[in-house]
Amino acid sequence: MRADARRNYERLLAAAEELFRRDGTEASLEEVARTAGVGIGTLYRHFPNRDALLEALLREQFEGLRAAAERLTELPPEQALTELLVLFTERITQYRGLPASALAVLRTPGSALYEACHAMNDAGQRLVEHLQRAGVVRADVPARDVLALAASVAWLGEQSGDLEQRERLLRVVTDGFSARSS
Template identity: 55%
Template sequence: MRADARRNYERLLAEARTVVADQGTDASLEEIARRAGVGIGTLYRHFPTREALLEALLRDRFDGLRAHAEDLLTRDDPFEALLAWMRRLATGTVAYRGLAQAMMAALQDETSELYVSCHGMRAAGEALLVRAQEAGEVRPDVHPNDVLYLANMVATAAEQTPDDTGLHDRLLTYTTDGLRPR
């Protein structure tokens, strides 16, 4: 990539982080381009779709969730490891309003630019789930997508009540209690 194209790409991502944090995943692409000092055509050359831009913004976050899951696989308590990963997923998802819905939609759409990143993150969480199930700490009928749905429901609820800082933990505790075998 040419140096000027690389600078434009980096400026677009930097401004996208700010604008999407302020306006959510439906943020104005024109506003992002304007703040980056480029035309909308430049934005679309680098990111042909909104999902392509979101994927670029979220790639590091999803890679971090995968790495966190790998680290958690070494924890003694498989249930606590799964809960820690779900907590990080839920709290990270609140960074961008609408992200929980975008992630869940992407997991169902193999043509989405977000699909590969979301699927890799899902696979990492699945390894934690399977480990907890094999240890008898989680019901065998819990599906990997169920874990993602629960974490994203918590994130969506917390997104609606940003002043309640303990809401994530309380809701995750309540919901994960339902994952345990009876």
């Protein structure tokens, strides 16, 4: 990539970061381009659609979550479950509207975010299965439901803006799929 194109790319990512945090993932792409100081055509040359822009912003975040899920298997199982859910809900709420976007993308093969979401989701599933084998998570709870419930708690916390509620709901959800509660 030429130096000027690279600068435009970086400015677009910085503008999207700012606007998605403030206005959510449905922020105007025209405003992203304007904030970056480039035309909308430049934005579309780098990012053909909103998902491609989100994917570029989230690639490192999702890779970090995937790696964290793999590292969490080294912790005591109860601690690993709690840390997975807290980390997942914190990362997925970094931009307003992201929980809904991530859930939709998991059902949209071919989306720019699809592979990144699935790699993160697969690592989370492996961790939940590890926790099931350790007797921490109920065997009758599919791993995909654990992550879907965490995404739901993240979405609800995002809607209410109440971090205490999110933490409280995470404890309730965690207790619900605890092997001790079955």
